[in-house]
Amino acid sequence: MAVSDRSTKERLLSVLDDLEVLSRELIEMLALSRTQKLPQPGEDTQIVELLVQRDAEFQELMKVALEQGKVHQEMQLLEKEVEKRDSDIQQLQKQLKEAEHILATAVYQAKEKLKSIEKARKGSISSEEIIKYAHRISASNAVCAPLNWVPGDPRRPYPTDLEMRSGMLGHMSNLPTNGVNGHLPGDALAAGRLPDVLTPQYPWQSSDVSVGMLPPHHSNDFSLEPPGHNKENEDDVEAMSTDSSSSSSDSD
Amino acid sequence: MAAVPTKQETEDEDCSLLPIVHDIIKCMDKDSPEVHQELSKLKTKIQEAREQIAAMPGITLSPEEQQQQLQTLREQVRTKNQLLQKYKSLCMFDIPKA
Numbered sequence: 001m002a003v004s005d006r007s008t009k010e011r012l013l014s015v016l017d018d019l020e021v022l023s024r025e026l027i028e029m030l031a032l033s034r035t036q037k038l039p040q041p042g043e044d045t046q047i048v049e050l051l052v053q054r055d056a057e058f059q060e061l062m063k064v065a066l067e068q069g070k071v072h073q074e075m076q077l078l079e080k081e082v083e084k085r086d087s088d089i090q091q092l093q094k095q096l097k098e099a100e101h102i103l104a105t106a107v108y109q110a111k112e113k114l115k116s117i118e119k120a121r122k123g124s125i126s127s128e129e130i131i132k133y134a135h136r137i138s139a140s141n142a143v144c145a146p147l148n149w150v151p152g153d154p155r156r157p158y159p160t161d162l163e164m165r166s167g168m169l170g171h172m173s174n175l176p177t178n179g180v181n182g183h184l185p186g187d188a189l190a191a192g193r194l195p196d197v198l199t200p201q202y203p204w205q206s207s208d209v210s211v212g213m214l215p216p217h218h219s220n221d222f223s224l225e226p227p228g229h230n231k232e233n234e235d236d237v238e239a240m241s242t243d244s245s246s247s248s249s250d251s252d
Numbered sequence: 253m254a255a256v257p258t259k260q261e262t263e264d265e266d267c268s269l270l271p272i273v274h275d276i277i278k279c280m281d282k283d284s285p286e287v288h289q290e291l292s293k294l295k296t297k298i299q300e301a302r303e304q305i306a307a308m309p310g311i312t313l314s315p316e317e318q319q320q321q322l323q324t325l326r327e328q329v330r331t332k333n334q335l336l337q338k339y340k341s342l343c344m345f346d347i348p349k350a
Contacts, residue, residue, distance in 0.1 A: 008311040013302070018254055020298050023273050029290070030280055055270050062267045066313045071318055072310025078325040085332035 006067050014059045022051040272297055 006014075033044070098201045137143060141155040149156060164170055272294045279287040305311070310318065 005314065007314055009308070011309070012305045016301055016305070019269050023269060023294060026273065027276055027280070028301055030277060034280065051273065052270065058269075059267055064315060065308050068310040068313075068315060068318055069308055071322055075310070075318075075322055075325055078322070078329055081329045082325060082332065085329065085336060088336055089332065092336070107275070183333065201295060214270075 008061060008068055012058070012061050014020060014066060015054055015061060018054045019051065019058060021045055026051060267301065269297060269301075285333065 026044065029044055029047065142158050145156045146153070154160075159167070260261075272290065276287060276290045276294065279290050313321065
């Protein structure tokens, strides 16, 4: 039906126009017949029938239009519902995206951890071996002095005098690397507590200087000058080798 | 219960133009001077009807098209509700019980 293709509004306006035209024609016809006193057989009846028909159609269309108004209200409610659902879905989507990001990070970190576990597993060392090595290090008092350590005891952590002399600073000051027992004598010597038996004799130490003759302030007391000693690196060597001795002598 | 007639009911009763046309014909028959008043009433009535049609919501579509749109909207709401329900009831992770 061609009529149903048009909107209700168009149809209503069209019928209303028809009603206007028909009513005008009818009134004009009646007025004309009244003034001219001419009978208009059949024509006015036809117009009246058409007018009644159009009026019924108009009323019917008005009912349809009112029904459509109700449907329109329902549609508006549904549209609001759809908008609300859309916003809910978007919110959920956002949360899912965040969760995905967090999970992706967690998975990446877990994979990295697995890689490092695998790497550690490939190069695994038995704990016994590590303990053995630790024992070996600690047995030589390389990291910690023994509990009963006293000044003059050669057992002490690194760096000992020997290591210091073997290092770059020692080479710079041309110190001989064959130090005795590899420990610093300064503190003990300065304190004068070292037994004579344990008193080390250093090649860079003057042989005629006895321990008992050492004054309390030792700064220039040791003959630190090796054969090739020069004045400019004197301070370096002194600071390096007599640090502990100066602190102990100060405390005394 | 003496209900107050709503606007819609009033419109239903008033939308016919025939009573006014009938009044005009009667006035013409009687040669009444009120015929001009009645004619003006008809004009006003037609103008009001036009304004009323222009202001009526939801009549820019034919009833069939409107029903189709209504069905589409209902379907959308249903689908979206189902989707949300599905996501809400979806247990993505089984939390191990201690």
